[in-house]
Amino acid sequence: MFIFDSAKKIKREFIPQVDGKVSLYVCGPTVYDDAHLGHAKSALVFDLLCRVLSANGYEVTYARNITDIDDKIIKKALEQNKTIKEITDFYTDAYHKEMALLGIKRPNIEPKATESLDAMYALIQKLLDNKHAYKTANGDVYFDTSSDNEYLTLSKRVQDDSDKLQRVESSSHKKNAADFALWKSVDDDSVTFDSPFGKGRPGWHLECSAMIEKHLSKPDAKFAVDIHGGGADLLFPHHENEAAQTRCATNHALAAYWMHNGFVNIDGEKMSKSLGNSFFLKDALKIYEGEVLRFYLLSTHYRSNFNFNEEDLATAKKRLDKVYRVKKRLFGLTHENEKTLFQNELLGTLSDDLNISASLALIDEMITRANETLDTAGKHKELKRETLSNLSYIEKLLGFGEKNPYEYFQFGVDEETKTKIATLIQMRDEAKSAKDFAASDAIRDEILAYNVNLMDTPQGSFWEKI
RNA sequence: GGUGCCAUCGCCAAGUGGUAAGGCCGCAGCCUGCAAAGCUGCUAUCCCCAGUUCAAAUCUGGGUGGCACCUCCA
Known part of the structure; x- marks a missing residue:
């Protein structure tokens, strides 16, 4: 299997640290609002990755966090006169339901920030002990970026000392503008946690490093996890900071391979919270079958930026329709799964950094051949069995084609x-x-x-x- | 301003040195009472310029045009 490592910026062979086993950590949602198409894209990409890793014989341990401590959550709770937990439970539940409609399997572990505070405290303490972090007069704890000579090696950035940044940060007590909060001291009536460092809230970057240590990391391993994934926007500063924390607090680097999925744009425009043009998954699911959205969002390579529009979605549906039409032609026939050349080839293209286009081309060609034979030699039992095996392999590996074809066409x-x-x-x-x-x-x-x-x-x- | 990514048929989209996959749309045909579906056939030399090479969409340099990150964001 080959994976494009976005830290090294090259495609390289995937070799896990422990033979036959893979640990994967992906940055999940902050549960303060409905999931949009970008959340879906990210979850889909890593769902596909898990399926392909499994098909290659790996035993995958997949963790994806739920960020349930965040200023935006607190703000929303105050606005709606609800508790934090009411807000986070509601959106966590919605996230799970919507992802299930897209055929996305649940990760093995879904750690929550509120359940990972001990691991975060431990990490902060280690960083303070070995002088990679410092306390400020007002009780904040900051990571000292100048103490980490590998800082910015992940995102390949040059230190930004621009006036703009200096002005923005001038009010804080940080040593360097690039330093980021591990613990934010808050001493009022809002949501706070009693930590060894005083009352306050953890910095956002901290939870991922802490959760990885708690759930996935092996003490003696060179890397805390085999693969760390997330949206392309997280590379900096989020992943850079995570990597720095882990590197400085433990005896291992964070990840052996980094994977970042491209962005989803809407009709050519960036979808973002600040622009207010987010396309919520729940709205898309009212109009389209989850499976059609799955197919569409997966139909472009995961690293490319994805431009969502309804015309292309309709085209994607037509392509998925072909899978179901051939399934309909063979409906009611039984078969036993058998290995075919097609399946080997499909696994091959997907194992090449999830080359979905080459994979879909193989599927289209397989379907055309099957239809051709069914047109000319309707009683070809061997071909029918083989085609059914292929279809069920596609279901398992790519997660579409699982429905009853008659129901699919009557959505x-x-x-x-x-x-x-x-x-x-x-x-x-x-x-x-x-x-x-x-x-x-x-x-x-x-x-x-x-x-x-x-x-x-x-x-x-x-x-x-x- | 800094850093990085991208530019392939009308549209979507693979292909990272060996002579352009696949899907949609379109046209022609087979099938059909007629359709639909299915099948067959047809449709690009890869933004521009220069260079490296026996050979470039693929490498190098320059240009043009998009986009992203640098602030919360998947």
Whole structure:
């Protein structure tokens, strides 16, 4: 397996520290608002990575955190006159439900910041003990970036001493502008935690390092985790700071491989909280099947920026439709899973830094060959078995094609409409039997008015929602 | 201003030195009562200029045009 390591900026062979086992940590959401398409993209990318690692025989331990301590959460709780826990529970639950609709498997471990405070305190204490952190007069604890000679080696940045930064930070007690908070002293009626360093709240960067130490890290390993992932925006400062903390507090580096997924733009514009054009997943899921969104968001390589628009989504659906049409042609047949050349090739392209385009091309070609044979030699039992095996391999590895094909094609159609269409199809069948094509075509127009496609087959007439 | 990424057919999108995958759209045909679906065939020399090389979309330099990060963000 090959992975593009965004720290070294090259694609290199993936070799885990322990034979056959992989530890993966991904930065998860701060639960103060609904998940948007960017959260979905990130979760999808690492879901795919886990599936591909598993298919390669690795036993994967995957941790993704839930940040439930944050100023934005506190602000929202105050605005809505709710407790912190009410806010974080609500959005954590929503996140889980929406990700499940996209076919994303839950990580093995989902640590919460509120449950990881001890690990954070321990990390701060180590950094204070070995002089990589310092306390300020007002009780804050800062990481001393000047004490880490490898600082900025991850993001390959040059130290920014611009006037702008100096002005912004001039009010704090930091030694250097680049220093970041490990502990923020807060002594008022808002949410605080009693730490060995006084009342306050932890710095955001700290929790990931602490959770990794607590849940994934082996004391003697050279790297705390094999793979650390997240959105491209997290490379700096978040991951840079995480890496610095871990490097200075422990005897190992944070990650052997770093993976960063590209951004999701909406109709060519950056989606961001400050611009207020976030496309919430819950809204997208009202209009599109979760599986279609999964297919669409995964259809472009994970490192590329992704430009979301409805036309491309419709095109992606057509491509997924083809998977389900061939599944429909073979519906009801049983098979035993068998290894095929196609499956080897598919695993091969996905194992090359998750080359999804090459993988989808293989799938399209496999489907075309299957349809071709089914058209010309309908009783080809061996091909049917092989195709069914391939489809179930695709389900396992890529997470789409799992539904009943008839249900897939009728997403979002209510029962009343389904009954009406069924009645009309029956009427049309009768007209067709009587060779009254004028009448049957008139009925077809009625059916098509429900925004569906009608297709006659030897097994009868079927319809699909467009 | 600093740093980095990208530019491939109308659209989406692979391909990082050996002579352009795949999907959508379009056109023609097979199939069909007619359709739909499916199948077959057709459609690019890779932003521009210069260079390296037997050979470049792929490497180097310059240019043009997008974008991102440097502040919370997946």
